[in-house]
Amino acid sequence: MQTTVESIRSLTDTASPIELSVVVPIFNEEESVGPLVERISAAMAGFSMSWELILVDDGSTDATLANARGYLGRDGLVLRIIELQRNFGQTAAMQAGIDAATGRLIATMDGDLQNDPKDIPAMVAELERRELDLLVGWRKDRQDGLLLRRIPSWCANSLIGRMTGVKLHDYGCSLKIYRASIIKQVKLMGEMHRFIPAWVAGVVPSSRIGEMVVTHHARAHGKSKYGISRTFRVILDLLSVMFFMRYKARPGHFFGSLGLGIGALAMLILFYLFVDKFIMGNDIGTRPMLMVGVVLLLSSVQLITTGILAEMIARTYYRDDASPNYIVRNIFDGDRRDA
Structure with a gap:
């Protein structure tokens, strides 16, 4: 079938x-x-x-x-x-x-x-x-209705236009x-x-x-099949649209840019603590900044590796045809019925 x-x-x-x-x-x-x-x-x-x-x-x-x-x-x-x-x-x-x-x-x-x-x-x-x-x-x-449909719609249209550039x-x-x-x-x-x-x-x-x-x-x-809750879903969908419009074919650039930025901040913090420990002679073992620097460095590595995985997934997606997001039960065409 x-x-x-x-x-x-x-x-x-x-x-x-x-x-x-x-x-x-x-x-x-x-x-x-x-x-x-x-x-x-x-x-x-x-x-x-x-x-x-x-x-x-x-x-x-x-x-x-x-x-x-x-x-x-x-x-x-x-x-x-x-x-x-x-x-x-x-x-x-x-x-x-x-x-x-x-x-x-x-x-x-x-x-x-x-x-x-x-x-x-x-x-x-x-x-x-x-x-x-x-x-x-x-x-x-x-x-x-003005409150439940028109005002949320106006806000969504304005936000979508600003973020996508399609006015x-x-x-x-x-x-x-x-x-x-x-x-x-x-x-x-x-x-x-x-x-x-x-x-x-x-x-x-x-x-x-x-x-x-x-x-x-x-x-x-x-x-109506829609209510005020749709406004919140629109915001989430808009973020997805922005990501796909800008980084659909190169998701590694998105995650990699975040990872490199956070990694640079982590290196600055850790370099400062290195100088403070080995040149100034201060104890840094109990300082919260050390924990922040280590967490940022690990986050940087995780984001960069996520970007690499996303690139691999994107290449697989573009190589293979994506399956349809629906299933047809019947098609009625005049007196004809196909399943």
């Missing part, structure tokens, strides 16, 4: 040419998935390019999958549904949809009806006009348009979907990343 990305590619290799793939991860959205498909179909009715809709069911425990399958085979709608084996998270579900996409361009959006699919045609035209590789939606007039107003908006050839060079892991512009900036200049004001609706059905 094919349960990884190969099961997706077996379909995409024989698919007819598509210009735009619309990827939507969904999880427990039984009330929203029907209106979602209807809105996307209506918004794309006059679209001049060929397009497909890819729904990725991220292990829903309600009737989301059954409701989505009701639209298979509908006239004028090229729909594929990818059912993941369990809930892997939004980032993994988005990666599965991107892997399955056959379009030259890829649009991603949330499945909770807060993003407006009517913005997609205009965003595609804007991306082509400005010759961008990524166009990010900006929810300028957000319909979320955007809204990193967290899932409504984005990509060139498939670019986004497929980026592997999404963990909960890193909110940092996609930073990851893309690792393969293209930041000047090829832009933003556009989009419509944002209040949530009509279900309950």
Whole structure:
């Protein structure tokens, strides 16, 4: 049984040419998935390019999958549904949809009806006009709670922009348009979907990343999957992003620089104590500075060796293909079902 990305590619290799793939991860959205498909179909009715809709069911425990399958085979709608084996998270579900996409361009959006699919045609035209590789939606007039969502989001966007150098107003908006050839060079892991512009900036200049004001609706059905706790996870994820952006291919430089700096401080302390002991004749056996110097020297050696090990791991990672971070249970393609 094919349960990884190969099961997706077996379909995409024989698919007819598509210009735009619309990827939507969904999880427990039984009330929203029907209106979602209807809105996307209506918004794309006059679209001049060929397009497909890819729904990725991220292990829903309600009737989301059954409701989505009701639209298979509908006239004028090229729909594929990818059912993941369990809930892997939004980032993994988005990666599965991107892997399955056959379009030259890829649009991603949330499945909770807060993003407006009517913005997609205009965003595609804007991306082509400005010759961008990524166009990010900006929810300028957000319909979320001020304290729990908008203020933490504003702080996170400002911090991310300062640390990554990619200046955007809204990193967290899932409504984005990509060139498939670019986004497929980026592997999404963990909960890193909110940092996609930073990851893309690792393969293209930041000047090829832009933003556009989009419509944002209040949530009509279900309950938000995010809370105030996400703010703290964003900070931890941001530190990881900064490390990978700067030291992904050379982690030894990060740990080695810290190790050499601490080692230099340790040597200064120990040299001072050497002079104080053997030239000045003072007793240093009970001085706290001696313990500090020894601990710093050992820490320096440990950091340098950690850097060497990290370099070895990085070289192994780049030599071998990383396994996907999701498992596919079924793929529904019209009347066809592949597992």
